Amino acid sequence: MATVHHFHPTLVPADAISNHVVALHELARRAGHDSRVYAIESSRDLDGGVQPYRRLFRAVQADDTLVLHYSMGNEVFDQLVKLPARKILIYHNVTPAEFFSGINPHAALHAQLGRKQLATLAAPIDLGVGVSDYNRRELEAAGFARTAVVPLLIDWTAYDAAPDPAVLAQWAAARTKILFVGRISPHKRQDDLIRLIAYERACVDPEAQLILVGSYRDQPQYHGRLRALAEELGVAQAVTFAGSVSLAALVAYYRTATAFVSLSEHEGFGVPLLEAMRFDLPVIAYDAGAVAETLGDAGLRVKGRDLAEIAELVGLVAERPELRASLALSGQKRVAEFSTARVEKRTRDVLGL
Amino acid sequence: MTTAPSTSGVDVDALMNEVRARIALRRETGRYSAGVQAALDRPLPGGAPLFTDDLADPLRALPEVIDADLTYDPRSRKRYAGPVITLARRTVIWLLRFWVGDIVERQDRVNRLLYAAIRQQALAPSPLGEARLAAIESALARRDRDENAANLEWRYLAARFSGVESQIRAQAEPFVALFPRGGRVLDLGSGRGFVLALLKEKGLDAYGVDIDGAAVAESRGRGLDAREDDAEAHLRTLADQSLDGIYSAHVAEHVLPGKLVEILRQARRVLKPGAPLVMATPNAATLTVSAHTFYLDPSHRRPIPPELFQFYLEVEGFTAVEVRSYARSEERLNEDGVPDGAIRDNVRLLNRVLFGDRDYVVIGRAPTTPID
Numbered sequence: 001m002a003t004v005h006h007f008h009p010t011l012v013p014a015d016a017i018s019n020h021v022v023a024l025h026e027l028a029r030r031a032g033h034d035s036r037v038y039a040i041e042s043s044r045d046l047d048g049g050v051q052p053y054r055r056l057f058r059a060v061q062a063d064d065t066l067v068l069h070y071s072m073g074n075e076v077f078d079q080l081v082k083l084p085a086r087k088i089l090i091y092h093n094v095t096p097a098e099f100f101s102g103i104n105p106h107a108a109l110h111a112q113l114g115r116k117q118l119a120t121l122a123a124p125i126d127l128g129v130g131v132s133d134y135n136r137r138e139l140e141a142a143g144f145a146r147t148a149v150v151p152l153l154i155d156w157t158a159y160d161a162a163p164d165p166a167v168l169a170q171w172a173a174a175r176t177k178i179l180f181v182g183r184i185s186p187h188k189r190q191d192d193l194i195r196l197i198a199y200e201r202a203c204v205d206p207e208a209q210l211i212l213v214g215s216y217r218d219q220p221q222y223h224g225r226l227r228a229l230a231e232e233l234g235v236a237q238a239v240t241f242a243g244s245v246s247l248a249a250l251v252a253y254y255r256t257a258t259a260f261v262s263l264s265e266h267e268g269f270g271v272p273l274l275e276a277m278r279f280d281l282p283v284i285a286y287d288a289g290a291v292a293e294t295l296g297d298a299g300l301r302v303k304g305r306d307l308a309e310i311a312e313l314v315g316l317v318a319e320r321p322e323l324r325a326s327l328a329l330s331g332q333k334r335v336a337e338f339s340t341a342r343v344e345k346r347t348r349d350v351l352g353l
Numbered sequence: 354m355t356t357a358p359s360t361s362g363v364d365v366d367a368l369m370n371e372v373r374a375r376i377a378l379r380r381e382t383g384r385y386s387a388g389v390q391a392a393l394d395r396p397l398p399g400g401a402p403l404f405t406d407d408l409a410d411p412l413r414a415l416p417e418v419i420d421a422d423l424t425y426d427p428r429s430r431k432r433y434a435g436p437v438i439t440l441a442r443r444t445v446i447w448l449l450r451f452w453v454g455d456i457v458e459r460q461d462r463v464n465r466l467l468y469a470a471i472r473q474q475a476l477a478p479s480p481l482g483e484a485r486l487a488a489i490e491s492a493l494a495r496r497d498r499d500e501n502a503a504n505l506e507w508r509y510l511a512a513r514f515s516g517v518e519s520q521i522r523a524q525a526e527p528f529v530a531l532f533p534r535g536g537r538v539l540d541l542g543s544g545r546g547f548v549l550a551l552l553k554e555k556g557l558d559a560y561g562v563d564i565d566g567a568a569v570a571e572s573r574g575r576g577l578d579a580r581e582d583d584a585e586a587h588l589r590t591l592a593d594q595s596l597d598g599i600y601s602a603h604v605a606e607h608v609l610p611g612k613l614v615e616i617l618r619q620a621r622r623v624l625k626p627g628a629p630l631v632m633a634t635p636n637a638a639t640l641t642v643s644a645h646t647f648y649l650d651p652s653h654r655r656p657i658p659p660e661l662f663q664f665y666l667e668v669e670g671f672t673a674v675e676v677r678s679y680a681r682s683e684e685r686l687n688e689d690g691v692p693d694g695a696i697r698d699n700v701r702l703l704n705r706v707l708f709g710d711r712d713y714v715v716i717g718r719a720p721t722t723p724i725d
Binding site: 129186203226228265307315 | 368369372373375376384388397399400405407465
C-alpha cells in the first residue's frame, strides 16, 4: 500500500495544528497505510517518531500521498511541491500581517510571506483542503483549482481525561470566571478581554476573574503590553496568564469556568469554541472568520464589539441556570456534528485515505 | 450589537434588550461611570495602537504614525565580535547618512503631502457632490412649491372661498363640550383663531398652533395664545400626558398619510389618559365634496374616508373612537313631493351619496393605560 507523508514545519504539544497532523497520521495508520510524520522542528512525542523533513526528498514515491499542513510560509514548501507524489495542502489559515504590524515585525513579515507563498503553491497542489469553508474560500482566492472542506479531526475521547485537581482547587472559590483559550496574539484581542474584565468588575461582579490559557512565547511584546494594560486598569489581580497548559489542566479550566468568551478578530476554525461546548460551557464569541461556521446555531454570537454589552451578557449567562442549560444542550448537539467518527469518514472520503 | 439567531431556544433579541436595559440602569446609578468608559476606551500601553485599530480609523491614526520616531540601536551584544560588529554598523550608517537622510526626508515629505491631500479630499466639499446636492435641493424646493401652490395668491383664494367666523364657530361648538372645564386644550391648526376664541370663552386654558404666520399674527392681535409651528414638530416638544384635549379642524387633509399617523401617535402620547382628540375634515363619503369642493383648496392632499380615519385612531390606540358628520348640504334633491316607493328610495340614496354632510369629526380618547 502507498505511503502517506504528513508535514508541518513545527510540531509542538497542545497545539491545534500539531494535534491535527497527529490525528490524520493515526487515521491513515488505522486505514492500513504506512504513515509518517515530518517536521523541521518538533518537540512532540509521537508513536513512530517525527522524522526530519529532509528524509521526505528520498522517501516520497510517485504513488504516495503527501499531506502538507499550511499555517505559515516556509521555503521548504517550495521544494516539497516538486516531489512526484499526490499532493494535498491542508490550509489552517495564515493570520493576516496587519494584526502584527507595528507590534511584532517578525510575525508580520512571516504572515506576509505566508500569504504570498500560498498563491505560488496553488498550481502544483492537487487538492486544497480548508478546515472551514472560510479557509477554503481563501484557497480559492489564492488560485487553487480543486478545493474541499474537511473540519479538523478531533479525538474527543482525549477530553475524558480527569481534570487537574490543583487547578480545580485553585479556582473553586471564585465566582465569575471568564475563560479564553488561544495563544496570546494581537489578532485574538486579549486586550479587549482585559478591558471587558475591568467593566465586569466595576459593574457586574467585583470578584470576576479572567483566565487566559495559551502560549505567550511567540508574542512577548503583546504579552508585555497586555500586562501593562491590566496594571493600568487596576485589574492585574483579576487576569491570569495561564500560559500553555497540560490537557488535564485545560479540562479543569473548562470545567471550572463560568463562560467562554472570544473576542478574536480572526479564526480559521476555532477549536476551543467546540472544546468549551464539549464541557457544557456557555460560549459568547465575536463573529469573525470561521467562528459562525464552527458555532453553527449554538452559542451566543455577537456581531458588534460593544464590550459593555458583552460583559453584561456574561452576567446574564452566569445568573441564569436555564439559559446555561439550553446553551449547553445546543452546544452538545453542535459538538456531535464534529464527532470523531463523522469527521473521520469525511476525511477518508475527501483525502482518499 | 446584533446577535445571530440561535436555535438553542434562546430568545437572543430578548436577551439583548435585557442587556441594554441593564447598561442603562448602570449608567443611571453611576456604576457605569466615566471612569469605566475610560477603561473600555483605554489604549494599549507600551507602544503604537494595534494596526488593525488604526486601519479602522486611518485619518485619525496617520499623523501619529507619520510623526512616530524610529530608533535603531547599532550595538551588538555578541561576546567577542560585538564591538567589531557595532563599529562596522556605525561606519556603514555614517557613510550612508546623507543618502539615507535624503531618502527619509523625501519619504517624510511624500507622507505629509499624501496625508494632507487625503484629508483635503475628505474634508473639502467635492464640486460634483455639491452640484448634485444643489440640484436635489432645488428640485425638492420646486416640488414643495408645486405641491403646496406656494406661489399662489393665497389672500385672494381665502377671500373667495374661506368660511365665515360665525359658521366656523357654530360648527365647532358641539365638540367644545367634550373638553373638561378649565382644561389645557390645544387647537392644532388654529388658523385665524375663531375656534380658539370660542374655547377661551368656554373657560378652557386653550392655545393654538398654526403653520401660517399671518394667521397666527392675526390670532395674537385678538389677544389669543397662538404659536407658529408645524403640528408634528410642536407635539414632539410637549411632555407626556400634558394636555386635556386636542381640537384639530382641517389639518388632516393637508398632510401626507404618514405624517397624519405621526401626529396621532404624538397626540396619544401628550394627551392625559381619557382626554379627547377631535379632528375635523371634509367628508369624503359625500361625492360632491370628495369629487368637487375638496379641491377648492389647492393645498389639500387627498380626501380621507371616515372609516379610514376611524381606523387610524383605533390602530394608534385611541379608545371609544366615533365619527360624527355635520354641515348638511344646502343643495339637495327634493324628496317632499316624491311618492313612497322605489323612486323615493332612490332619491334618498342619491341625496345621501351626493348631498350628504359636508364635514365630519372623528373623536377618540387617549388610552387609560399607555401602550408602550
